[in-house]
Amino acid sequence: GGALEATMQLAAAGGISMADAAKVAVNAIKVFNLDAEDATTVADALAGAANKSTAEIQDLASSFRYVSGWAGLADYSVNDVSGALGLLADHGLQAEMAGTGLRNFMQRLGAPTDKARAYLEQYGVEVYDASGKMKRLTSLVDELNDAFKDLDDAERNEVLNNIFGARALPAAIALMEAGSDELSEYILATEKEGYALDMMQARMGDLGWALEYL
Numbered sequence: 001g002g003a004l005e006a007t008m009q010l011a012a013a014g015g016i017s018m019a020d021a022a023k024v025a026v027n028a029i030k031v032f033n034l035d036a037e038d039a040t041t042v043a044d045a046l047a048g049a050a051n052k053s054t055a056e057i058q059d060l061a062s063s064f065r066y067v068s069g070w071a072g073l074a075d076y077s078v079n080d081v082s083g084a085l086g087l088l089a090d091h092g093l094q095a096e097m098a099g100t101g102l103r104n105f106m107q108r109l110g111a112p113t114d115k116a117r118a119y120l121e122q123y124g125v126e127v128y129d130a131s132g133k134m135k136r137l138t139s140l141v142d143e144l145n146d147a148f149k150d151l152d153d154a155e156r157n158e159v160l161n162n163i164f165g166a167r168a169l170p171a172a173i174a175l176m177e178a179g180s181d182e183l184s185e186y187i188l189a190t191e192k193e194g195y196a197l198d199m200m201q202a203r204m205g206d207l208g209w210a211l212e213y214l
Contacts, residue, residue, distance in 0.1 A: 005197075006039035012200035013047035014057030024061040031068040032078045043196035045082040051199075052189035053086030059095040060085050066099030070106040074134040083187030084137055084175070091174035101171030108168045110134055116163040123147040123159070138180040138187070145176055 003025070011021035028042040029035070050057045063085050071081050081102070088098040108116055109127045120127065125147045129135055135143070148156050164172045175183065 003036045003039040006043040009040070009196035009200045010043040010046065010057065012203045013043065013196045014050065016058060020058070024057070028061065028064055028078060031064050031071065032081075033072060034078070040196070042078055044193060045078045045190040047196040047199055048190040048192055049082040049086035049186065051195070052083075052186055053089045055086050055089035055094065055098070059089065059098075062095050063099030063102070066096065067103045067106075070103050070110060074106060074110065076137065079187055079190040080137055082190045084183065086189070087178055087183055087186045088171055088174055091178065093170060093174060098171070101168065101174075104168035105164065105171045105175065106134075108164045108172075109140060112163065119159055119163050137175070138183050141175050141178075141180045141183055144172070145179065 007018060007021045007025055010016075010025060011018050014021065014024075016024075024046070025039045025042055028046075029039060032042075034042065046057045046060050049055060049060055060082060064081065067081055067085075084102055085098045088094075088101060093101050109120075109125075112120060112127075125143050127134060127140065127143070134140075148159060151159065160172060161169060
């Protein structure tokens with residue numbers, strides 16, 4: 001079936017065992033409220049993000065559980081999150097650091113402290129759209145960069161530290177420095193249908209893969 005095929009693709013793309021690939025797929029399906037038939041989407045997203053970045057598929061998958069709560073509340077897709085985690089990996093935040101960093105970034109914006117809320121309001125940062133839905137990551141990055149573009153380094157650092165705190169600050173800085181265009185490129189890399197299948201077929205030329213992983 002589709003789930004089994006997706007698991008095989010994920011195993012090949014990540015160079016991991018079928019058992020590990022199945023665990024990754026099941027966890028991602030739970031985190032993002034997907035159905036079993038969406039396993040291929042998960043495989044393609046992880047394969048695309050891993051190919052685009054320095055992150056390994058297992059690193060990306062381990063990050064999911066840290067982001068899951070806020071990704072669900074914000075209704076972010078597996079593509080949004082995989083792309084952002086790939087970008088963070090290329091900015092020095094890997095695995096758990098990327099997962100907790102992205103979670104804290106979303107948390108500090110979505111449910112800010114009183115002090116953070118005051119700064120967000122002062123600089124006109126709008127985290128939610130007109131319907132009350134949290135804006136996409138690319139839009140949030142634009143909001144932050146636009147709001148603080150006229151500040152000097154000292155002012156900007158003070159504002160960001162007060163909004164994000166030490167735990168979310170590295171992820172916030174990485175996302176803002178990359179900008180929405182670069183983040184969009186990472187997300188786009190996760191949206192190519194059939195990417196995991198392509199990687200599996202390329203690797204299946206090596207009979208050693210079949211012997212080792214099946």
